[in-house]
Amino acid sequence: MTGTRSDTAATLRKLDDAGASAVPYQPAGHDIPRELRAFREAAERRHAPTTASTSTNTNTTETQYA
Numbered sequence: 050m051t052g053t054r055s056d057t058a059a060t061l062r063k064l065d066d067a068g069a070s071a072v073p074y075q076p077a078g079h080d081i082p083r084e085l086r087a088f089r090e091a092a093e094r095r096h097a098p099t100t101a102s103t104s105t106n107t108n109t110t111e112t113q114y115a
Contacts, residue, residue: 054087058094065095 050060064072076084 054091054094057088057091058097061092061095 050057052060061072074088076088078084
């Protein structure tokens with residue numbers, strides 16, 4: 050899975066809802082500590098309340114990580 054932290058959090062939330070008990074994760078790239086932090090933040094966000102929005106705001110400061 051790739052995407053922003055919010056995208057990853059949403060995917061993790063879907064996996065939780067489907068009954069997943071584990072998600073194997075293999076960080077890659079030249080900055081492994083950043084990758085681990087980003088994944089941890091996404092994993093923590095999956096527990097945050099979600100809000101339905103029809104807004105198409107493209108002004109975001111969130112960076113997408115592959």
